[in-house]
Amino acid sequence: MSETQLNLLPNNLFNRRFIPNEGGGGAVALASIISLVVSFITIVAGLWMATQFIIAGLEWMSAGGDSGKVANATKKMFNALLGLIVVVAAIIIIKIISLITGIDMLNLTKVVTVLKGS
Numbered sequence: 001m002s003e004t005q006l007n008l009l010p011n012n013l014f015n016r017r018f019i020p021n022e023g024g025g026g027a028v029a030l031a032s033i034i035s036l037v038v039s040f041i042t043i044v045a046g047l048w049m050a051t052q053f054i055i056a057g058l059e060w061m062s063a064g065g066d067s068g069k070v071a072n073a074t075k076k077m078f079n080a081l082l083g084l085i086v087v088v089a090a091i092i093i094i095k096i097i098s099l100i101t102g103i104d105m106l107n108l109t110k111v112v113t114v115l116k117g118s
Contacts, residue, residue, distance in 0.1 A: 031108035038106075045087045052080040 056076035063069035091106070098105045105111065 031112040035106070035108045042087060042091065046084065049080045049084040049087075052083075053077055056080065 053076075056073045059076065060070055060073035063073060094105050103111055
């Protein structure tokens with residue numbers, strides 16, 4: 001089976017290639033797009049956490065001894081770290097499930113290809 005690779009995004013964003021489904025239906029291309037979106041959302045979540053953590057740190061430094069502002073900044077820092085932990089834990093759980101089942105759930109293109117082959 002020959003695979004024609006198309007670059008649908010500039011500079012092949014995240015080093016992913018979209019492979020059109022030669023049998024019709026576009027399931028492999030859809031799986032590639034979903035994998036790309038999940039990767040993008042994970043990166044955005046990490047950047048959001050870092051931004052929120054920095055903002056909370058600046059709020060803490062500029063609190064001027066006001067215990068209410070310090071408590072608010074501490075809460076924001078905790079929430080940012082908790083959000084990052086949730087994202088990382090979700091990826092780890094998916095990876096563990098992938099190792100147990102032998103199906104790479106983080107790469108939906110392979111999953112769709114395997115399902116179509118069986």
